[in-house]
Amino acid sequence: MLTLSGVGKRYPTGDQALADIELSLPKGQVLALIGPSGAGKSTLIRCVNRLVEPTQGSIRLDDQELTRLSGGALRRARRSMGMIFQEYALVDRLSVMENVLSGRLGYVGFWRSFWRRYPQRDVAEAFRLLERVGLPHAIDKRADALSGGQRQRVGIARALLQSPKLLLVDEPTASLDPKTSRQIMRLIRELCAERELAAIINIHDVALARQFADRIVGLRAGRIVFDGMPQELDNEILTRIYGEEDWDSAADQAEPEGGEVVAAESVKHKREESTRLAELKPAISGGGV
Ligand SMILES: Nc1ncnc2c1ncn2[C@@H]1O[C@H](COP(=O)(O)OP(=O)(O)O)[C@@H](O)[C@H]1O
Ligand SMILES: [Mg+2]
Secondary structure: OEEEEEEEEEOOOOOEEEEEEEEEEOOOOEEEEEOOOOOOHHHHHHHHOOOOOOOEEEEEEOOEEHHHOOHHHHHHHHHOEEEEOOOOOOOOOOEHHHHHHHHHHOOOOHHHHHOOOOOHHHHHHHHHHHHHOOOOOOOOOEHHHOOHHHHHHHHHHHHHHOOOOEEEEEOOOOOOOHHHHHHHHHHHHHHHHHHOOEEEEEOOOHHHHHHHOOEEEEEEOOEEEEEEOHHHOOHHHHHHHHOOOOOOOOOOOOOOOOOOOOOHHHHHHHHHHHHHHHHHOOOOOOOOO
16 A cells, blocks of 8 residues: 655755665554664654655555655645654644644645634544544643643544544654553554554554554664564564663563553653653653543
């Protein structure tokens, strides 16, 4: 369904963020893209929806060559790719419902179209989606009144309202606590199964990738260094992707569903993240669902 051949990206700064990417994603497959910070994960998914222009290669979605599209054709193609972001990218002062309906507009024309009335069937579908993602009571709330987990649910509903064929998901859990992270990953996974959606999920948490993906691709310095099943991911492969680390002290296996024991890798990330946050905003308190 989605095929990348020989894709490369060199930024104007000279950074070769991607090189020789060969990747084929069948319908309905959930692929986790893992790799250290700076490996090129965000660049790869942004090349697919052309938020970043690839400098080499071909990207095909069904029978369409995405790298050659422009104008209206590009906008239409982007609508078939739902994007879900780490920082949710909601409009804070708008209601949950308005944020979801903005998914109908793709990436451009939001302000132009916002003042038009939305078709009744879009509103009805937005209601159904908000119910499905577990937010039936938050429809009128302002986006900035929600917790991180709830904001991500709005982001997911917004992406689905476009009726995409493919989801592009960039670090969906990076701002969430471990329990909420699992709930969000499980929701994305279930929605992909229900709607036969393919997804590329960038995620630095190896335990989550193992638990929720059908397939794992490891990126290092812009190149694919692993492409296989979650159960094939052993310490040697993790070292190939991330470099030397003490993998035995990190969790070898995904934690059980709903378990309280958090994988060491995920704890480490969360700790680093909360340290960073604490430096920035001493008043910030813990997240919630
Ligand atoms: N807008 C940009 N301009 C120049 N270099 C960039 C830009 N965005 C990313 N890069 C570089 O490209 C490489 C890959 O970055 P990125 O795709 O963000 O990796 P990841 O998402 O895996 O952390 C890094 O070396 C990064 O510094
Ligand atoms: Mg990134």
